[in-house]
Amino acid sequence: MVVERKMKKIILTLSLAILFTGGAFAQPGGLHLRSESVLVLDAEQGRVIYGKKADKIRPIASITKLMTAMVVLDAQLPLTEKITIKSADVDRIKNTRSRLSVGSRLTREEILLLALMSSDNRAAAALGRTYPGGTKVFVKAMNNKAFELGMGNSLFVESTGLSSRNVSTARDLAKLVKAAYSYEMIRKCTTTAVHSVKLPHKKRSLLYKNSNSLVRRGVWDIDISKTGFLKASGRCLVMYAQILGKPVIIVLLDSWGKNTRIGDANRIKKWMEKHRHSI
Numbered sequence: 477m478v479v480e481r482k483m484k485k486i487i488l489t490l491s492l493a494i495l496f497t498g499g500a501f502a503q504p505g506g507l508h509l510r511s512e513s514v515l516v517l518d519a520e521q522g523r524v525i526y527g528k529k530a531d532k533i534r535p536i537a538s539i540t541k542l543m544t545a546m547v548v549l550d551a552q553l554p555l556t557e558k559i560t561i562k563s564a565d566v567d568r569i570k571n572t573r574s575r576l577s578v579g580s581r582l583t584r585e586e587i588l589l590l591a592l593m594s595s596d597n598r599a600a601a602a603l604g605r606t607y608p609g610g611t612k613v614f615v616k617a618m619n620n621k622a623f624e625l626g627m628g629n630s631l632f633v634e635s636t637g638l639s640s641r642n643v644s645t646a647r648d649l650a651k652l653v654k655a656a657y658s659y660e661m662i663r664k665c666t667t668t669a670v671h672s673v674k675l676p677h678k679k680r681s682l683l684y685k686n687s688n689s690l691v692r693r694g695v696w697d698i699d700i701s702k703t704g705f706l707k708a709s710g711r712c713l714v715m716y717a718q719i720l721g722k723p724v725i726i727v728l729l730d731s732w733g734k735n736t737r738i739g740d741a742n743r744i745k746k747w748m749e750k751h752r753h754s755i
């Protein structure tokens with residue numbers, strides 16, 4: 477039985493390797509993308525539709541938060557438990573701001589929502605800090621999860637993505653997005669367009685918006701979405717979306733123009749629709 481289980485594990489690992497590495501990249505004519513690393517993947521068949529520097533290791537900024545969410549949900553921590561934002565959650569790396577002031581108290585589910593939909597860094601830090609064993613144990617769990625998913629070119633050092641030492645590749649992130657799709661909570665949180673938060677010490681509710689304008693506009697059929705940005709990473713975007721009725725994973729890394737990642741996503745969608753009979 478032990479040998480049989482080992483053989484099944486080896487077969488599964490080889491299948492995943494073939495799924496995400498087989499064949500040379502397709503380079504469709506007429507599709508010119510400005511993001512430095514790109515992977516467009518048929519999510520059902522694992523077939524690469526388009527690839528560009530998909531194995532180059534890069535900082536991934538807040539795409540990190542998808543891994544953060546999976547580790548939290550894997551631990552089955554109570555989503556109704558109240559979590560207080562503490563000074564330890566304040567960004568000391570990039571000194572970014574947050575409207576979640578120290579002392580704010582929300583449920584774990586709402587903190588998860590703010591971390592995913594609007595990429596709030598204090599929310600993501602609090603999720604790691606309140607993990608059983610604390611932040612160090614949480615980061616170890618992140619890297620264990622990456623290993624489990626076959627993300628061999630990825631490393632995580634903290635839960636927010638503020639550190640440029642959180643790195644991955646477009647190919648590895650396609651595996652991350654595919655895995656994230658299996659979590660209903662992540663699908664729900666990353667595709668919520670707007671959310672209002674009422675804090676006891678605030679007179680007015682705080683309105684949060686999704687960091688992906690494609691989600692806010694509602695013109696795409698998106699199941700998973702996450703944006704990221706650091707100077708070191710450029711602007712990043714990953715999505716699991718339905719195009720021509722088929723599930724497609726899109727990974728765009730290191731887009732320096734403010735609207736480049738959105739423009740590239742739209743260019744991919746239009747190209748696929750135009751060449752629907754040949755891809």
